[in-house]
Amino acid sequence: MHEPGPPGTTSVGESVELAPRSPDPDGTYEWTVRDAPADSAVGEGPIGSGGGSGKGDESGVGDGSEEGGGSEEGTGRGEGDRPEDEPEGTPPVLVSGATSRSDAPVLRLRPDAPGTYVLTLDAPDGTHRQRVRAFPDERRETELRVAAADLPVDDDAVDRVSLMWAHNERLLARDRPERDGDDWVLETRVPPGRHRFSFVANDDPGNEHGDVVEVPGPGRPRLSLDGRVEDRSDAESVVVLTADVEAPPAAGGGEGG
Structure with a gap:
């Protein structure tokens, strides 16, 4: 099929x-x-x-x-x-x-x-x-910034840095932060909410520094499903699904909903 x-x-x-x-x-x-x-x-x-x-x-x-x-x-x-x-x-x-x-x-x-x-x-x-x-596109401009001193490698030994997170399928060498003073920085666009990311020194997963960025604005609604089996005397058993939708959480002090 x-x-x-x-x-x-x-x-x-x-x-x-x-x-x-x-x-x-x-x-x-x-x-x-x-x-x-x-x-x-x-x-x-x-x-x-x-x-x-x-x-x-x-x-x-x-x-x-x-x-x-x-x-x-x-x-x-x-x-x-x-x-x-x-x-x-x-x-x-x-x-x-x-x-x-x-x-x-x-x-x-x-x-x-x-x-x-x-x-x-x-x-x-x-x-x-x-x-x-x-x-419609819900992404917003945001900046990912990590101090060079926070990477688990001596600064003078860092040749390149990769961004690794869910938005690039955690693939190394796809997105490259650039040096800005004492920091490594990458500008990108992502939806509102909290996003975990890692800067990886020299493309070695063992040299990973994790952080979180919070993008202001309403997040996505939270949907949960509950299921139960109902036995009916006049028919076969049926599965009943109930959906519970909550207003999206607000990030950065914005209003949800």
């Missing part, structure tokens, strides 16, 4: 993975964006061709057609670093996932505009549709 699963949600600036549920190593797969918000770079050309295709070339971002508006390879920055007014060279909407296959069955959708993205997956058992709803 290759059906990619239920509709997904994300927000501009946050990527979501797209993949067949059980890919066949001998099969061939192709993702195509069939519909996208009018403000999306994908929407600038014929949907389903050009930059809207996920039939990966070496960069995994389509066939390089100019119509797609997003055919260049993505930059080496993290998910949270893209400015709102970024000019030409904007990272593509479809990016190949962590596979070595030329047909890129696993992709990451990086919405560049709020709205609904409709994609199709051509798989050995037919064509499947997937919808992803992207909410």
